[in-house]
Amino acid sequence: MLAELERGAADRAARARLAPVLRAGPWCWPSRDHPSYDLATAIAGTNSAPPMTPAAIPAVTVEDRCGYAWVLHLADGPSAVELGRETLRSWDAASLALPRSVPLLWRTVDAAHARVPRVLAVGTHLAGAGQAVPCRIVQGPSFGLAFFLLQASRAFGAPLPPDLIATAAIREDGVLEPVGGLDVKLATIRALLPGVRRVLVAATQASDPVDAGGLEIVPVRSASQALDLVYGESLADLLLQAGADPQKRQELAEWFFRFSLVGRAELVDWAPVASAAARARSGWPLTADQAFQIAFAQAVAERHEFNAGVLPVPDEAWLQARPAPLRLQVLAHLVQQCADTGAPDFAELAPRVATMRVPRLIDAQPMGWRLEGALARYQAVTGQPRAAMETQAALARLYVEALSPADASFPLAEWLRLSGVLGDRHAFANADALRESLVPLGAFGLAGSAYVDLARSRAALRLGIEPRDAFLARLHGLATDPTMASHVRWSAARAWIGATSDETSAMTTALAAAASTPDHRRRHAAAVNAALVALDTALATDQGDAAAVAVAGLETLEAGILRHLAQACGDRPWPAFVALHYPY
Numbered sequence: 001m002l003a004e005l006e007r008g009a010a011d012r013a014a015r016a017r018l019a020p021v022l023r024a025g026p027w028c029w030p031s032r033d034h035p036s037y038d039l040a041t042a043i044a045g046t047n048s049a050p051p052m053t054p055a056a057i058p059a060v061t062v063e064d065r066c067g068y069a070w071v072l073h074l075a076d077g078p079s080a081v082e083l084g085r086e087t088l089r090s091w092d093a094a095s096l097a098l099p100r101s102v103p104l105l106w107r108t109v110d111a112a113h114a115r116v117p118r119v120l121a122v123g124t125h126l127a128g129a130g131q132a133v134p135c136r137i138v139q140g141p142s143f144g145l146a147f148f149l150l151q152a153s154r155a156f157g158a159p160l161p162p163d164l165i166a167t168a169a170i171r172e173d174g175v176l177e178p179v180g181g182l183d184v185k186l187a188t189i190r191a192l193l194p195g196v197r198r199v200l201v202a203a204t205q206a207s208d209p210v211d212a213g214g215l216e217i218v219p220v221r222s223a224s225q226a227l228d229l230v231y232g233e234s235l236a237d238l239l240l241q242a243g244a245d246p247q248k249r250q251e252l253a254e255w256f257f258r259f260s261l262v263g264r265a266e267l268v269d270w271a272p273v274a275s276a277a278a279r280a281r282s283g284w285p286l287t288a289d290q291a292f293q294i295a296f297a298q299a300v301a302e303r304h305e306f307n308a309g310v311l312p313v314p315d316e317a318w319l320q321a322r323p324a325p326l327r328l329q330v331l332a333h334l335v336q337q338c339a340d341t342g343a344p345d346f347a348e349l350a351p352r353v354a355t356m357r358v359p360r361l362i363d364a365q366p367m368g369w370r371l372e373g374a375l376a377r378y379q380a381v382t383g384q385p386r387a388a389m390e391t392q393a394a395l396a397r398l399y400v401e402a403l404s405p406a407d408a409s410f411p412l413a414e415w416l417r418l419s420g421v422l423g424d425r426h427a428f429a430n431a432d433a434l435r436e437s438l439v440p441l442g443a444f445g446l447a448g449s450a451y452v453d454l455a456r457s458r459a460a461l462r463l464g465i466e467p468r469d470a471f472l473a474r475l476h477g478l479a480t481d482p483t484m485a486s487h488v489r490w491s492a493a494r495a496w497i498g499a500t501s502d503e504t505s506a507m508t509t510a511l512a513a514a515a516s517t518p519d520h521r522r523r524h525a526a527a528v529n530a531a532l533v534a535l536d537t538a539l540a541t542d543q544g545d546a547a548a549v550a551v552a553g554l555e556t557l558e559a560g561i562l563r564h565l566a567q568a569c570g571d572r573p574w575p576a577f578v579a580l581h582y583p584y
Helices: 003-007 014-024 036-043 084-101 144-156 182-192 223-231 235-244 244-262 271-283 288-306 316-320 324-341 347-357 366-381 385-401 406-422 426-443 445-463 467-477 486-500 506-515 520-538 544-557 561-570 574-581
Strands: 056-063 065-072 118-126 164-166 198-202 214-219
Touching: 014 065, 014 118, 014 467, 056 182, 056 486, 065 144, 065 182, 065 486, 084 144, 084 164, 084 223, 084 366, 084 486, 118 182, 118 406, 144 164, 144 223, 144 445, 182 198, 198 223, 214 223, 223 235, 223 271, 235 244, 235 271, 235 544, 244 324, 244 445, 271 288, 288 324, 288 520, 288 561, 316 324, 324 486, 347 366, 366 385, 366 406, 366 426, 366 561, 385 426, 406 445, 426 445, 426 544, 467 486, 467 506, 486 520, 520 544, 520 574, 544 561, 544 574, 561 574
Parallel strands: 164 198, 198 214
Antiparallel strands: 056 065, 065 118
16 A cells, blocks of 8 residues: 555645546555545545546556556656656557557557656555665566557547556567566555556466465466457447447448458457457348448458358359459458368359469469468368368469568468378478578568468478477477467467377366366367367377267367368278368
8 A cells, every 4th residue: 555545644745646646546545444545535636536547557667676656647747757768669569569459440549649648656665675766767668568458448448447457568569578577566566556456467477486465467468368358348349339320330341351351460369350240240230241241250250260150152243343352362261161161062162263263373363372272271171182282382382482472371381281191201391491491581470480380390290300309399389389379379289299198298288278268269279179189199099989089079169170071081090080181
């Protein structure tokens, strides 16, 4: 508690300093039955602790062993301190991360970012012997996630929870990173911010050996996950309100459709897109075209997150009224949806696909290459892995020759994966040579590199390529990186567990825990890979009944893919065929 409130007395200078802090929010207030509550109301000039507004958030920093508590406030008035260069960069990074991390950003962030927040001084807490030194310039990235949440709160007009504080650095792509002095920060929160109960930290820092002292440490891997934890479905409620306006509703329907076609490389979690699209479909009066666009977006999001969703097939008139690149994109999504979910039926798509293809890949436009990539994904699960690999190899080379190496990451990953499935060392060597030529250019980006590294490591271990320890280490790194998309992370865990035969490892425990989480939106990828681990183990120990149970579990989770594989299996042993050919 603030020293003045603890003592029950505050001089004029203390009252002048504490008044704006106490008016900004409830974090520093004592409980209503505490003797100093009346003093707090007198200092603040209010009858009670104020409610939250979309303009303020508490924050903490550390210098040496001294913790400083602050309130970041989007209001006029002087600041208690200046912000250093790195801290100001965090403000800009938070602004860039917001549109990249919020899949439903229908409001501009410009107003929220226009003015750096006012910084109010709450107090200092010294962890150990010595004397607290006044802080005149806040340095470092500790405000990063707090800046992000403050800008999001202002952009959406949605107050943050009153029991929350955040201390993590933020990158422009929304990835959160650890910051120093967490133990001192927690002690400072307990000492000066009695209303705070939850502390958001970077997921990579959640295991730091610190004394939480009754505070709940909440690990967060990305800015988008932080918003999901903080707001839950309330942002979708705001979206529904925005859609009450016919013009805005049309804009949002078009946004959903464009977003589902193009996607966003930085987006880790598609579940909020699926949820918001579903609520928009049920809550808005929609034209037929708007209903199609939003249903399309919902199904694409559900495919990305759960390998599920019913993708509507547009009629021929609708397709022919669109430019050829858009038609190709729509068809590519339809084919991919068929590969991953079993619907729509490929026979329904084949005539349209045939009219859009060209005889030579080199003559196709880039959107035509996307369609060819989707067709190769379909071939890979329907008994044509060799043809699929040859197409993906050609596509990877074409993207490089067309000076678009970032787009090569996905066909290259499939080329590598299928070389392992087919036991083809020569194909692996050719794919790896192309990869090595691109790595120095940093061409793949964060997301693309993860897919390539996962596929390469899985194939290399299957083919017995050395150095084995290096491939195991890369899988371990992907599986334990909380910033990774869940399907990448848990697929890497399955491959690592299978290669090490270590069923008692922390990796196995983490996979099992993720597969059983109550949040159904976040457990799908883990549940699939837990079933695959069970299948691998059963096959390795010749337990036929256990293998059949594992495959049955997969069939409930991935019905479309398993139907394709069943038709392709022929007279080969079914459980082993699934373990080898399951594509993700």
